[in-house]
Amino acid sequence: MPTRVARRPMEDIDPFANAIAPPQNETPEDREVRMQKERAAKQVSDAIDAELSKEQAYEKKRPKPVKILLLGQSESGKSTTLKNFQLLYEPKAFRAERGSWRAIIQLNVVRSVHIVLDAITRAQNPHDRPPSERSSISSQDSFRIDAELLALKMRLVSLLDVEKLLMKRLSVPGEVEPTERPMTSLSRRHQPKEIAVNSSVAWQGAFRRNGAATSNDGDNMIDWDDPDDPGVVLHSCRDDLKRLWEHPTVQAILDKQCIRLQESAGFFLDSIDAVTSLRYIPTDDHILRARLKTLGVSEHRMRLSDPTGGMSRDFRIFDVGGTRSLRAAWVSYFDDMDAIIFLAPISAFDQVLTEDPTVNRLADSYKLWTTIVASKLLQKTNVILFLNKIDIMHAKLASGIRLADFVDSYGRRPNDFDSASRYLKKQFNAILKQNSPAPRIFYCHLTNAIDTKSTKYVLAGIKDMLMRFHLQESHLIL
Numbered sequence: 140m141p142t143r144v145a146r147r148p149m150e151d152i153d154p155f156a157n158a159i160a161p162p163q164n165e166t167p168e169d170r171e172v173r174m175q176k177e178r179a180a181k182q183v184s185d186a187i188d189a190e191l192s193k194e195q196a197y198e199k200k201r202p203k204p205v206k207i208l209l210l211g212q213s214e215s216g217k218s219t220t221l222k223n224f225q226l227l228y229e230p231k232a233f234r235a236e237r238g239s240w241r242a243i244i245q246l247n248v249v250r251s252v253h254i255v256l257d258a259i260t261r262a263q264n265p266h267d268r269p270p271s272e273r274s275s276i277s278s279q280d281s282f283r284i285d286a287e288l289l290a291l292k293m294r295l296v297s298l299l300d301v302e303k304l305l306m307k308r309l310s311v312p313g314e315v316e317p318t319e320r321p322m323t324s325l326s327r328r329h330q331p332k333e334i335a336v337n338s339s340v341a342w343q344g345a346f347r348r349n350g351a352a353t354s355n356d357g358d359n360m361i362d363w364d365d366p367d368d369p370g371v372v373l374h375s376c377r378d379d380l381k382r383l384w385e386h387p388t389v390q391a392i393l394d395k396q397c398i399r400l401q402e403s404a405g406f407f408l409d410s411i412d413a414v415t416s417l418r419y420i421p422t423d424d425h426i427l428r429a430r431l432k433t434l435g436v437s438e439h440r441m442r443l444s445d446p447t448g449g450m451s452r453d454f455r456i457f458d459v460g461g462t463r464s465l466r467a468a469w470v471s472y473f474d475d476m477d478a479i480i481f482l483a484p485i486s487a488f489d490q491v492l493t494e495d496p497t498v499n500r501l502a503d504s505y506k507l508w509t510t511i512v513a514s515k516l517l518q519k520t521n522v523i524l525f526l527n528k529i530d531i532m533h534a535k536l537a538s539g540i541r542l543a544d545f546v547d548s549y550g551r552r553p554n555d556f557d558s559a560s561r562y563l564k565k566q567f568n569a570i571l572k573q574n575s576p577a578p579r580i581f582y583c584h585l586t587n588a589i590d591t592k593s594t595k596y597v598l599a600g601i602k603d604m605l606m607r608f609h610l611q612e613s614h615l616i617l
């Protein structure tokens with residue numbers, strides 16, 4: 140027969156039970172008050188539990204978020220496309236960051252000035268060039284750098300300090316790294332550092348004034364009274380900057396060294412008055428043109444309305460860094476994507492990768508596109524191609540740069556934009572047909588990602604299409 144063991148009361152052995160046990164000398168009235176309180180507390184707790192399980196059931200029923208991954212080589216326009224999404228669907232949040240973009244634009248200006256100053260130095264000392272370039276030096280490479288230009292050069296060296304200051308402020312540990320090897324369309328040239336960022340959140344925080352709440356315009360993020368504000372120095376240099384940029388010798392030097400600064404990322408020297416004004420706040424257009432290289436992967440969430448009038452959807456857009464060394468990280472995002480937007484900057488047909496000057500940028504885009512469309516992980520994913528930077532493509536072809544000189548197969552076709560873009564579109568389509576594991580639709584857009592108006596229609600179309608796909612998958616529409 141089992142023996143009954145006398146049990147010690149819980150409060151003797153459990154310090155927690157001991158702590159919450161009613162006082163030993165509790166009167167019946169006190170007990171009643173306590174019980175009432177406990178009943179009320181339980182009611183609140185039950186209500187919270189019920190709310191939580193309702194939310195969980197709703198989450199389960201809610202459609203999964205629509206996921207979009209932006210891919211393409213560095214400087215193809217991925218982050219710019221993301222900015223367009225933000226401007227279109229979250230304009231308030233986009234504009235609240237104006238203050239942070241102001242600093243990036245200031246850095247972009249300083250970087251352009253460095254490129255110009257370096258070009259002048261090379262023109263002064265043509266024999267200081269690397270051995271690979273020395274054989275091509277001719278007597279015409281020596282320019283007469285007059286005293287005015289030399290004085291300008293000396294004065295603008297002060298901008299180096301502005302750059303250092305901005306870089307320091309941006310250097311949130313682990314989040315922002317100034318890269319040693321910059322990425323610009325100016326290949327084969329020695330260029331100053333380019334600023335790069337790991338995630339979208341931390342670097343913007345670096346410019347948030349202590350205690351300042353973000354306003355719709357983001358202008359209260361800027362401490363206008365700060366004497367160290369880089370805007371003060373830039374403002375004082377504005378006339379010199381304009382004189383430098385408009386100087387005929389400078390233009391001739393850049394021309395001779397094949398530096399097309401106007402077509403390069405983060406070019407603002409044509410907007411010096413605006414960008415160096417004392418109370419400069421970037422416009423939407425300037426933010427789209429600002430260049431900030433992406434290092435890591437950043438995820439952006441937004442809630443978008445349904446074109447059929449149904450419930451809105453969560454969208455997640457993933458922006459990755461496109462430099463070669465960062466591409467290995469892409470594959471871990473292939474799983475579970477609804478769409479890939481692949482950007483190929485077709486204007487880069489006459490350029491090479493900065494990370495490998497033996498590789499033509501268009502050839503690199505073809506190769507990347509082949510890998511993406513051939514991936515088994517992505518065979519059910521909608522793949523949308525943006526043939527981007529068509530504005531630069533137009534200008535290049537019009538200036539006489541011949542596609543056939545860089546793409547042998549283009550042969551004797553006319554060197555106009557329509558023929559060239561039609562041809563490139565066919566090439567990308569052929570790659571898709573030959574390499575896709577299963578037949579798929581070729582979605583292709585000719586885009587200019589710094590033109591908000593045209594990009595808006597393209598993105599709205601993609602959003603509607605993806606929502607429809609998503610609804611069909613959830614069997615919500617037939």
Ligand SMILES: Nc1nc2c(ncn2[C@@H]2O[C@H](COP(=O)(O)OP(=O)(O)OP(=O)(O)O)[C@@H](O)[C@H]2O)c(=O)[nH]1
Binds near residue numbers: 214219322404429530
């Ligand atoms: N003119 C012109 N400039 C563009 C276009 N698309 C992007 N840009 C500019 O090109 C530069 C590079 O664009 P990003 O969006 O930063 O390129 P990315 O693909 O994100 O580059 P990584 O972050 O290095 O992978 C920016 O200064 C943009 O403003 C375009 O269609 N036309």
Ligand SMILES: [Mg+2]
Binds near residue numbers: 218219431433
């Ligand atoms: Mg980017």
